Amino acid sequence: MPGTGAAIQTRNLQMQYGATHVLDDVSLTIGRGEVVALLGPNGAGKTTTIEILEGFRVPSGGEVSVLGETPHTAGEAWRARVGVVLQSWRDHGKWRVEEFLDYLGLYYTDYATAEVSRPWPTTDLLERVGLAGKTERRLERLSGGERRRLDVAVGLLGRPEVLFLDEPTAGFDPQARRDFHELVQSLSDLDTTILLTTHDLTEAELLADRILVLAGGTIVADGTPDDLRHRMSATAKVRFRRDGQLHTESTEDPVSYLRDVLARPGEVIDLEVRRASLEEAYLALVHQVETGADTPPASFGILPDLGDPPPEADARTSEDD
Amino acid sequence: MPTVLRAALRRAKIELRQQLLSPMAVFSLLGPAVLLTVLYFTRDSQLMESALSLGQFLVPAYLAFGIISGGVLGVSGEITTERDDGTLLRAKTVPHAMTGHLIAKFFVSLVTTLLPLGIIIVGAGLLVDGVTPTTAWGWVRLLLLSVLTIAATLPLGAVLGAVFRGPIALLWTTMFIYGLCAVSGLFYPITVLPGWLQWIAQVFPVYWLGLGFRSVILPSDAVTLEIGESWRTWETFGVLGVWVVVGLVLAPIALRRMSRRQSGSALATARERVLTRGY
Numbered sequence: 172m173p174g175t176g177a178a179i180q181t182r183n184l185q186m187q188y189g190a191t192h193v194l195d196d197v198s199l200t201i202g203r204g205e206v207v208a209l210l211g212p213n214g215a216g217k218t219t220t221i222e223i224l225e226g227f228r229v230p231s232g233g234e235v236s237v238l239g240e241t242p243h244t245a246g247e248a249w250r251a252r253v254g255v256v257l258q259s260w261r262d263h264g265k266w267r268v269e270e271f272l273d274y275l276g277l278y279y280t281d282y283a284t285a286e287v288s289r290p291w292p293t294t295d296l297l298e299r300v301g302l303a304g305k306t307e308r309r310l311e312r313l314s315g316g317e318r319r320r321l322d323v324a325v326g327l328l329g330r331p332e333v334l335f336l337d338e339p340t341a342g343f344d345p346q347a348r349r350d351f352h353e354l355v356q357s358l359s360d361l362d363t364t365i366l367l368t369t370h371d372l373t374e375a376e377l378l379a380d381r382i383l384v385l386a387g388g389t390i391v392a393d394g395t396p397d398d399l400r401h402r403m404s405a406t407a408k409v410r411f412r413r414d415g416q417l418h419t420e421s422t423e424d425p426v427s428y429l430r431d432v433l434a435r436p437g438e439v440i441d442l443e444v445r446r447a448s449l450e451e452a453y454l455a456l457v458h459q460v461e462t463g464a465d466t467p468p469a470s471f472g473i474l475p476d477l478g479d480p481p482p483e484a485d486a487r488t489s490e491d492d
Numbered sequence: 493m494p495t496v497l498r499a500a501l502r503r504a505k506i507e508l509r510q511q512l513l514s515p516m517a518v519f520s521l522l523g524p525a526v527l528l529t530v531l532y533f534t535r536d537s538q539l540m541e542s543a544l545s546l547g548q549f550l551v552p553a554y555l556a557f558g559i560i561s562g563g564v565l566g567v568s569g570e571i572t573t574e575r576d577d578g579t580l581l582r583a584k585t586v587p588h589a590m591t592g593h594l595i596a597k598f599f600v601s602l603v604t605t606l607l608p609l610g611i612i613i614v615g616a617g618l619l620v621d622g623v624t625p626t627t628a629w630g631w632v633r634l635l636l637l638s639v640l641t642i643a644a645t646l647p648l649g650a651v652l653g654a655v656f657r658g659p660i661a662l663l664w665t666t667m668f669i670y671g672l673c674a675v676s677g678l679f680y681p682i683t684v685l686p687g688w689l690q691w692i693a694q695v696f697p698v699y700w701l702g703l704g705f706r707s708v709i710l711p712s713d714a715v716t717l718e719i720g721e722s723w724r725t726w727e728t729f730g731v732l733g734v735w736v737v738v739g740l741v742l743a744p745i746a747l748r749r750m751s752r753r754q755s756g757s758a759l760a761t762a763r764e765r766v767l768t769r770g771y
Contacts, residue, residue, distance in 0.1 A: 222755045227754065250586070250587040257578060260759070262574070274503055278589050278592065326585075
């Protein structure tokens with residue numbers, strides 16, 4: 172899709188391995204400078220989607236454009252404009268932090284322009300990600316959180332226009348998670364388009380301008396956290412017991428629902444009316460998609476027609492390439 | 493100098509410094525030390541009816557073996573490891589870094605393969621007679637042969653590392669190559685083997701590596717232990733040349749294919765495998 176102003180755009184993106192459909196129909200548009208979270212349960216196809224956008228996977232169908240080019244055929248000049256934050260594990264263990272960034276930075280020297288100096292100077296970058304005191308530390312001696320900060324530094328090294336982070340806080344303890352959130356929030360002044368994947372709604376809410384919910388191989392909701400919460404507040408959860416039996420119901424109009432309930436015979440006890448949280452709405456939505464319910468919750472409003480229930484698939488294990 | 497070459501040299505320098513200054517470096521000197529000791533104590537014992545000492549015969553064998561293990565097994569092992577630990581994926585996320593990475597690997601392997609061989613040549617030359625070339629032309633041929641054999645083995649190592657997926661496949665490769673070394677007449681004259689085994693050995697480069705080094709290093713009357721009592725110099729260069737071409741054609745294809753398959757999820761799968769199975 173050349174000529175589009177968006178940083179990232181896909182249309183009818185599909186991915187299947189044999190008979191397994193991982194992505195059925197993913198269409199999304201992300202504008203320049205936006206920070207977007209791709210939220211979804213494990214196996215929803217988040218990693219597959221982001222790897223297609225990174226150019227590491229060839230989709231089975233549909234169109235995809237990142238910075239105006241098709242990622243899997245784009246050249247090294249395109250690669251220089253895209254940052255990927257890996258979940259590194261134990262590569263380059265013997266290297267020291269500073270020499271590692273200096274070395275990788277060399278590759279970006281050819282891509283400096285009059286406006287943008289490349290690479291990002293190592294000292295500034297380490298300060299930015301909070302590793303200023305660790306320049307001589309070997310990578311194998313960094314803590315998990317420090318290591319991920321270094322991964323972010325590598326992603327930012329070429330001052331990318333688009334930055335991808337796949338499940339950046341997986342395996343973190345709460346403190347490391349909070350520190351990392353602060354780091355990502357501090358990147359908002361960079362004017363870089365950021366796409367991150369997560370299965371944690373709170374994380375998505377905290378970091379992103381906009382949330383895309385991916386479930387069952389397609390985008391089932393798209394909106395700002397406020398949008399989603401606003402729509403959510405219209406929904407209430409009603410719980411009550413009648414004749415010893417527990418009833419729960421989510422409804423946008425609890426008043427008329429209750430009027431209806433109370434009009435029927437039988438004693439109603441333990442009545443409770445509660446606004447649903449965003450979390451509950453998200454879980455309900457995912458559950459509905461995965462079990463193949465007809466309509467997604469109305470609270471999310473902007474949902475496309477889901478059609479047939481897509482088969483479940485696990486992006487990580489269905490294909491060991 | 494192009495940026496990618498500059499980066500590759502920077503990487504090679506850092507990696508060499510890490511390898512040569514690590515405690516493990518001592519182990520790579522162990523082989524040459526053992527060989528030189530054996531050479532010294534067997535300098536008077538004769539091999540079969542020839543005028544050669546056992547130690548003399550072992551010097552070219554060790555040179556050939558060193559190139560095989562450094563060039564083929566070393567490189568393929570490293571590539572397999574780097575694929576599993578994310579080194580290659582990292583290189584893929586940075587423009588031209590995969591190319592730089594492989595160029596650096598070539599330089600590093602060149603040095604780490606040739607260094608022990610240099611130690612052996614110099615050490616053997618000091619300890620005993622008749623294990624180093626006697627003429628300037630002999631030294632030139634030794635150098636040419638070293639370059640040719642490394643050019644023949646490094647790309648093959650890269651292909652094997654790229655094609656095989658895990659450490660288990662690599663283990664089989666290693667055993668196959670050791671087996672090949674055993675039937676290729678490196679450690680005893682190939683003429684004692686049955687004819688059909690000799691033919692098999694001559695298909696693979698290991699035999700020709702050994703023959704080449706023997707022809708350059710051993711005294712000329714040692715030729716009686718060879719097939720057809722000839723050093724077959726042209727055939728040696730011809731066969732090794734063919735393997736160079738095979739390697740240079742296959743290596744970029746295999747490496748590109750491997751590189752295409754690097755991704756975060758492939759890496760996550762590898763990590764899971766290592767964490768659950770231990771290798």
